[in-house]
Amino acid sequence: MTSITVGIVDDHPLFREGVTRSLSEIKDFLVVGEGATSDDAAMIAADQHPDVMLVDVSMPGGGLSAIGEILQHSPSTKVLMLTASEEIDTLLGALQRGAMGYVLKGVGSRGLAEAIRTILKGARYVSPAMSAKVVDVSLDKEPSKNSLTPREREVMDLVGEGLSNKHIGLRLDLQEKTVKHHMTQILTKLGVSNRTEAALRWRGRG
DSSP states (O other), rough: OOOOOEEEEOOOOOHHHHHHHHHHHHHEEEEEEESSHOOOOOHHHHOOOEEEEOSSSTTTTTTTHHHHHHHOOOTTTTEEESSSSHHHHHHHHHHHHHHOOEEETTTTHHHHHHHHHHTTTTTOOOOOOHHHHHHHHHHHHHHHGGGGGHHHHHHHHHHHHHHHHHHHHHHTTOHHHHHHHHHHHHHHHHOOSHHHHHHHHHHHHH
């Protein structure tokens, strides 16, 4: 089985070594490069083209600036911010620059592995604590939650219960493709990228 290759860039050697050791103990993960600066991140991307690059926000050269450098040298690499920063602007800035995920330091090895596997599937991953903050900010700033149609609200109530599109269709007597269409509209209106984020937004609407 092909290993998931990972580059790690963080200016704290002990933390970097800990992450390397943790990932190395998980099946299918292979750390192919380590660095401490944005220049190191660019070099690892250019030389190794890892599947995923773990990048700290606060490091020489700046983690956010490193995102563009990484993607320029290795467009297929997925960037996952691994940081202590809980600033919403930093999170949004990272995603806008092309990062696929944002995980807070303190995450366990299993949680980190889950985040890596998630972004490799093409989906974004944001630590639950940060997702909740984004929801709170969005709800304060945007009335989009009120723009759902009655049917879309019914769909979201069932999404919140954890039902799949198929089971939502059975409950509401709709075809599965119709439910998928409603979900597409809902994600657009709520300004989120997946049903998990939509459920979080929906649960916090009141």
